Amino acid sequence: MVGLVDIAGVTEQVEIGPGRQLEFIGWSARAVASLLRRFPLLTEVMGGKVLTLVEMTQTDPTALGAVIAAGMKGGLENKEMEDACSDLPLQAQVDCLKAIHRVTFPKGLRPFLSELFQMIPVPAPSTRPSASTGNGHDADSAMPDTGSLTPSSVSEAMATPPSGNSPPDSSPPTSS
Secondary structure (H helix, E strand, O other): OOOHHHHOOOEEEHHHHHEEEEEEOOOOOHHHHHHHHOOHHHHHHHHOOOOOHHHHHHHHHHHHHHHOOOOOOOOOOOHHHHHHHHHHOOHHHHHHHHHHHHHHOOOOHHHHHHHHHHOOOOOOOOOOOOOOOOOOOOOHOOOOOOOOOOHHHHHHHHOOOOOOOOOOOOOOOOOO
């Protein structure tokens, strides 16, 4: 019987120099959790924030190497591999990031987020009586109304940067 460890997943080879290639397996949920724990700024980036070159260079310089290494077999939290990935030429790093994106989100980031949020149940509005604050207002009235938030609106907000530009998406363009 074939076991899970025997199954070869989707991989992509990236040429980083003449005759030199790296193989990418994509990020697992464990890799994403590890990266977000170690580099909180990645939460904003994964939500669609576009960083300038200055912002990227002023943040933790080890983050890019860790992000790339996390997409390789045995690379997650592997200091030696992270350092080697940090030292790759910038174009090779960009090529590696694009490959990681393609193998991690084969349908694109937006469809992935949409599917993910469709699986998350929307909580029903609270039916508990609200506590009075003594000033004629309910204690809950200071809370923002989140009733209009749906998983799809949250995923759209996360996937679209404030500039209105969409993040890279491997989905084919649709005609209007």
